[in-house]
Amino acid sequence: MNFALSDEQEFLKEAARGTLSRVATVEAAREALDGAPLPDLWPAAVEAGWPGLLVSEANGGADLSPLEAMLVFEELGRVLASVPLLGHLPATFLLDRAGAADAVAPLAAGEARAAYVPARPPTDLSDDWTVDPALGLTRAPAPSFADGRVTGTVAWVPDAPGADRLVVVLDDGRAALLDAADARIEPATVYDATRSLGHVTFAAAPATLLDLEPGDTAAAWYLAQALIGAEAVGAVDVALQTSVAYAKERHTFGRAIGSYQAVKHELVEMLRGLDNARSLMYYAGWAAQDKPDEFPLAASAFRLAAGKAFDHAARAQISVHGGIGATWEHDAPLYYRRAQLSRRLLGGTAGAADRVAGELITTARAQAAA
């Protein structure tokens, strides 16, 4: 048994950190809120081989596993880097699974960009494939496919603006590929300016069905859950380190504030959330490779733990810093904005909690019947 990262995986993380350290991404995140353009990190991502990370070698990719993708996302999340991989990687994963070599090769090489138009797989309580609604709590039906055309609307699609190709998951669990130019993509909120989102409408858009195995489109959903979770892990680590450093140097009543138990215990709670999330990140990475039946449970538990840890850490970072932590000049609000938006995307962290329950109840029911 070995439940730690390999030397190659550690190296991948370090290399990603090195790549991202060349650009002041956090500073850019702040300026983007005031309308400045974001630095274009795509060329650096291409140089690092990230667009083809999950694509097989035959199709020009690196043929790495979801865990490696998560490690890159941890580094992206650490510095709030805006690289449109949350849409791109699940899309290329599906195209590669479908053997769509012509479509996936330019995407793996980073010559073009794809976005995954997500749909949540059926649960133990509902047989429907559903999408996040533009407003409210009621989930909407995923787009439908007939006569070579896709019709429907999906809100809050990561990285849709600027994508060349779209891989859309349909209401029957299949998926289709189309040119982004054939869909209407309306850029959505910039509460976190580093997160590119779009509302996508298909009005009988011409599309090609992908030749996938049952389970592939569900796996793409859980892959996206794992990636947004990994991003949170990196952000929590930064929030913790920054807060600990401040708690050691800031003094009140003659001593460092980190010596007070009220502050110390809050910082330890950040570490506890981080540690639990990291353990589940490894679980999700391991399950993706070695135990696919458990990937829905593992990825959902990870998304939930990481999302909750991030939500807590982003708030705690502000509190530990006092008033200054809530000012525009400080980095803490940028992490807070990221946390606030992330918890509400891709089915939300609450949706992940429901999925964990559903998966375990389903297993228990099957065992009780046996």
Added chain:
Amino acid sequence: MDLNDTPELAEYRAKVRAWLEEHKHESPASRDDDDETVAARRRWQRRLAEGGLAAVTWPAEYGGAGLGPLHQVVVNQEIGRAGVLGIFDIIGVGMLGPTLIAHGSEEQKQRYLGPMLTADEVWCQLFSEPAAGSDLAGVQTRAKQQPDGSWRLSGQKVWTTNAQHAAFGLLLARTNPDVPKHKGLTMFVVPMDAEGVTVRPLRQISGEAHFNEVFLDDVPLAAGAEVGPVDGGWGVGLTTLMFERVTIGLGGEGFGWRADRFAHALLDDEACTRDPETRHRFGEIATEFLALRFTGYRMLTSLQRGQVPGAEGALAKVTTIRAAIAAGDLICDVLGPDGLSDERFGELVSDMPGLKSAGGTEEILRNMVGERVLGLPPEPRLDKGIPFSELRAKEKEAVA
């Protein structure tokens, strides 16, 4: 990432499984601690010891299997799979035995370890006192050396699991009150049938008595009863506490605190499995238990690489207790008032508030992690460098 057994470990697992298959009918069904059940559990521990499954990580020269932490995990998993009980004296074999192996004299090891392993002699841990728990170095039980080198022991210990069944206790006592408190402590082996030892059960919220108070009234101890150096008991105790953290941190699933078991409980009420609030709460609780399982694998990977378990293990205990409390609340909300006395889950409600303080209170554990892992400064201390006797005098003055 690889959770599969190596060929060597797979072979070991097969052997363990075969042994358990052959002997599982001998395991008692109940975990109770009445005398009759305890006798059966002790007989079962002897059988496990004979099968090499009781002290997997002890060195072979002291009767252990001389294997690593991964083998211990295989044994735990297979015991769970076979549906049999594990050893009875977890405190002895898991914590006190390893302490004796690390700090005891050769004579002590030869005398005590064998019967401990077979449960012919059960052990208890005599550390905490009514006025020394979180601040363990403040123990007041006094050991005075006599001119002939023997000792006399007086004081009171508390929260002592298995004291009523124990032949021996490992006891932390003050041997020199005139030096700062960590420096005047010594560890002793105390025969529980010695003159002046009184064990009294301590009932808790559940009405049951899982712990005892132990009174020591001028108890005579032979010369050589000390473990490790005189006045060097604090270091010996730290070894025990380190093993305690590993035992608790990796042990939650052994108590049946697992996501899948709680999922089964929810099936009692079909409607609750569709209730959004129940599902949300259960999803969050289950996630904490899953995190513990995989944190355990990370800890094991470190142990296997020869790293000493660090303070991080303390967080596993915090998560275990918090998740178990939340699970008890949820299941009793589903089952209604009868859940509070349900024999499967009522213990979660009644025992957890106390267990939150056992093996280090949550607050002390958070201090420890904050200081040792995050490097945060400690709270200012008023006892540093002050002789214990002076400290006590000051405390009395402040109260008066």
